[in-house]
Amino acid sequence: MKKILILTAAAAAGLLALVSCRNAQEGDKVMARYVPERADDFVWENDLVAYRAYGKALEGNPTSPGFDVWVKKAGKLVADEWYKGAMDDPDYYHHDHGGKDCYKVAVSLGGGASSPIVNGSISYPPTNYRDYRIVEDTPEKVVFELVYPAWAAGEDSVALTKRITVTPGTQFCKAEDIYTGTFDSLTVAAGIIRHEVLGSSAGDNFVVIWEKASDQSIEPEEGQLGLAVYMPDADKAELESIGGHALVFKTITPGQPITYWFGSCWSRGDRIATSEAWNGYVQEFIASLQ
Template sequence: MKYVNSWDMNQCIVGTLLFCLAIGCSQESGVRVTVRNPLSLDRQKEAVEIGWTELQRKLEGVTDSTLVVWDAAGKEIPSQVLFKGEKQPQSLVFQADVAAGSEAVYRLVKRHPQVYEPQVYGRFVPERMDDYAWENNLVGHRMYGPALEATGEISNGIDVWVKKTGELLIDEWYRTGDYHKDQGKGMDCYKVGRTLGAGALAPYRDGKIVLGNNYIRQQTLDKGPVRISFRLDYAPFQVGKEEITETRVITLDANSRFNRIEERFAGIKDSLEVAAGIVLRSEPGQMWKEAERGLMGYWEPQNNDNGENNGHLAVGVVFLQPLKEIAEKEGHLLGRTDYPVGESFVYYMGSGWSKGGVESPESWFEMLEQEREKRLHPLQVDME
């Protein structure tokens, strides 16, 4: 017979009790989620999304107001129930840290969540000519609406606001109107005009891009604290002999420089070629063109708008399939591909700033490359 030392036995009991307290023993032990990283690079603060139907099967009786995510240490981390514009929950999103070629364990439990500090934000801005502006703790953007078009200023390009703080700035900047000079937090020094700006998509017909007008309707689908998502609808416009409509759904997660953009064109009879475009400046910058891997990037020349040396802006586009061509045309760096008629088309655009965390063109191009790898090899999730 094997005898167990009473000290060891007591320690075992204490350890078990502590573990039970940490994970809640009984129903509060919840569901174990294992997140695996198949890549040889670390993944930090990367989104993990779990479908609501699957989650309900695993965690009976869960609701959108009684769900918490714990890390391996039993610490509650920010999460968000996504509705995607619907009345009922569609999925759960939280952000995982997983080392290269490794895995991390999280736990979903039925509890009332804390109030998390938002790291993303976006809204319709009627007080500034119907802008739609959105941001996270790293980047900011805006699109232009119908009130601005009524003044004669027409653009469906993507604007960039550069930031050097993790603060959410949209409301402050619109309230003060003082965002065209850097007061220590960032600024708006990106010129869009009648272009695609920072990576918008447009039909490409007869060797030319076909620009639509400002959006006519907007809808916020999810508004944080981890993810902002919204939809923009555009009025019909002429592409050759066809009149087509466009819808954009844009999603931005906390801690990411890259927006997921889902484009849908309707009214196409046969085929459609499209191009994502980055507007080029008159002074020389640095470009990165890798059509076979669907990557294009631009490191702008030094920006001196409204002041000397505003640093360098960086813009990039990531496709998950090869492109036909990346070329300098019509004042843009254009990446062309075929649009899947009757389906949606997804790609990614991102931005950076030499005074806000992107120090060089080399580091920016590396970020684009890593983003492509992450999207092609997403984190793998198992629930038990």
């Protein structure tokens, strides 16, 4: 796995700082890092939510460009602990240790990724993320990029650089996607794969899902998951859309950023226990951005 480091200017001090990824430290409220000990995963979390993207080592098994959602109780970072436990027991984080991985991605957008739409179908990258960049890494904020190399989307070539910002105290992360390539215009959808849905809602620029845990292969999970995507300048949103997803859509030109937020919750996570509460939280979050 190629690691790309970013030089950032500290203007006030007139210095340059080299930013690299690291394990979480005591007192950190956010983290993001490459996980070489577990098949090239890239994991990120704040004190409320956790996600991972799959890397090169898992391509073809199947290739899963979507985001995996980890659920947890509020208040602490868990990824380093769970990956350490998985060194001895590969299913460690599928068991409840104050949270777990009970979400199934397969070949989908998972819990908040994006891909082009070509001839009515999702044109997934044929690879998982291949490179990453840590742009900013502090105890209160992490910004990183995942790079997906060029692939054929219909008759055009497209490539994706996805920048994600993680801050504490929120169920949402911010995504800024930049697609480049040979296209004149490109329709992109960000969204959520639907599993056993118990409740849902949508507006012109958001989709909200409440569903049963979708991966119970290791142990039963009685809790439910809430998921949402909000794209302020979306062209439209569809709750029951392509490939079993709930999607928000935007048509762009090469290099035009797509900004959206993706979020999740767990009914056993001490904060949001019902579909109604999740819908209310999402609406309050959207209002806070306006």
